[in-house]
Amino acid sequence: MxxxxxxxxxxxxxxxxxxxxxxxxxxxxxxxxxxxxxxxxxxxxxxxxxxxxxxxxxxxxxxxxxxxxxxxxxxxxxxxxxxxxxxxxxxxxxxxxxxxxxxxxxxxxxxAAIPAPVGGATLWVTRHRPKIDRIACPWLIRRFVDPEARFLFVSPAEVQGVADRYGATPFDVEGAFWSHRGALCSFDTMCEEFGLRSEALERLAVVVRGADTDRHDLAPQAAGLLALSVGLSRQYRDDQQQLTAGMAMYDALYRWARDGFDEGHDWPAGSAR
CATH class of the missing domain: 3.40.250.10 (Rhodanese-like domain)
Known part of the structure; x- marks a missing residue:
C-alpha cells in the first residue's frame, strides 16, 4: 500500500x-x-x-x-x-x-465571476445597519471566494456613489447585479454566480432566504436566524464589529447545515414530544 x-x-x-x-x-x-x-x-x-x-x-x-x-x-x-x-x-x-x-x-x-481586486482584495459596498443578507453574503464571500475581501457599509442613498468613486462592487441593493432576483435573495444569487452548489450551502440558503424575505414557512430555522440577526444589529453600533460577530454565527450555521441538520434534542432523554 x-x-x-x-x-x-x-x-x-x-x-x-x-x-x-x-x-x-x-x-x-x-x-x-x-x-x-x-x-x-x-x-x-x-x-x-x-x-x-x-x-x-x-x-x-x-x-x-x-x-x-x-x-x-x-x-x-x-x-x-x-x-x-x-x-x-x-x-x-x-x-x-x-x-x-x-x-x-x-x-x-x-x-470570471469574481470582481477585480481593489488594493489587493475584492471590495464590496452595501447599505449600513445590516441584518441578514448583508451579513450572510460577506460570510459566503470570505469563506468561499476571497478570504481577504473588504466590505463597506454606507447610507442607502450613497451605495452607488461610493461604488463609483472607490471601485467597489455594490450588493443587496435594488438594481445591483448582486442582489435579489424574484423570490430569491442576494445569498442565492451569489451561490449561483459563484458556482457554489452543495447540499450544505443549499440547506443554508433556504434558511437565509426564509429569514430575509419573511418566509419562515421555508425552514423552521428562518425565524431563529431573523431573531439572532435583529439581536446582533441591536447589540453592535459599529457595522464592522457586527460583521465579525456575524461571521461566527454563520460559521456555526454552516456546520449545522453540513453536519448537524438531522440532530435533535430533548430533555429528559427519551421523553415524549
Whole structure:
C-alpha cells in the first residue's frame, strides 16, 4: 500500500476544511496557459506565480497553506518543499487541479465571476445597519471566494456613489447585479454566480432566504436566524464589529447545515414530544 506523503493533502481532506475558519490559505500556482484553458478556482484560493517565492511568503505571513498546480507534481511539490524548508507549514494538493476537478462533491468558482481586486482584495459596498443578507453574503464571500475581501457599509442613498468613486462592487441593493432576483435573495444569487452548489450551502440558503424575505414557512430555522440577526444589529453600533460577530454565527450555521441538520434534542432523554 502506497502511503500519502507527509506534506500532501487529498481533495476530500481539503474539501472538509473549505468554508470553515480552519481552512488554510490555498495558493493556485497553475501556469497561465493551463489556467486559461480551464479558468476555475478552488473556493477561497488565490493565484500566485510559482517563481515569486519571497512575495508568496510575505503574503502568507506565516499561515499554513495548500499549494495547487495542474497535476500535483513538480511545481507544487517543489514549492512546498521550499516553503517547508523556510519554516512554513505547507502541503500540496494530490492530483492538483485535475484531481480536484474530478473528485466527487468538489466546488469550482469561475474566475470570471469574481470582481477585480481593489488594493489587493475584492471590495464590496452595501447599505449600513445590516441584518441578514448583508451579513450572510460577506460570510459566503470570505469563506468561499476571497478570504481577504473588504466590505463597506454606507447610507442607502450613497451605495452607488461610493461604488463609483472607490471601485467597489455594490450588493443587496435594488438594481445591483448582486442582489435579489424574484423570490430569491442576494445569498442565492451569489451561490449561483459563484458556482457554489452543495447540499450544505443549499440547506443554508433556504434558511437565509426564509429569514430575509419573511418566509419562515421555508425552514423552521428562518425565524431563529431573523431573531439572532435583529439581536446582533441591536447589540453592535459599529457595522464592522457586527460583521465579525456575524461571521461566527454563520460559521456555526454552516456546520449545522453540513453536519448537524438531522440532530435533535430533548430533555429528559427519551421523553415524549
Amino acid at each position: 502506497l502511503l500519502a506523503a507527509p506534506n500532501e493533502i487529498t481533495p476530500t481532506q481539503l474539501l472538509r476544511l473549505i468554508g470553515t475558519p480552519e481552512c488554510p490559505a490555498i495558493v493556485d500556482i497553475t501556469i497561465d496557459p493551463d489556467f486559461e484553458a480551464d479558468p476555475f478556482l478552488i473556493p477561497g484560493s488565490f493565484r500566485h506565480p510559482h517563481s515569486d517565492i519571497e512575495g508568496l511568503k510575505a503574503r502568507l505571513a506565516g499561515r499554513r497553506c495548500v499549494v495547487v498546480c495542474q497535476k500535483g507534481i513538480k511545481l507544487s511539490q517543489g514549492l512546498v518543499a521550499w516553503l517547508r524548508g523556510d519554516g512554513i507549514e505547507a502541503e500540496y494538493l494530490s492530483g492538483g487541479m485535475y484531481g480536484w476537478r474530478d473528485a466527487p462533491g468538489t466546488l469550482r468558482v469561475p474566475a
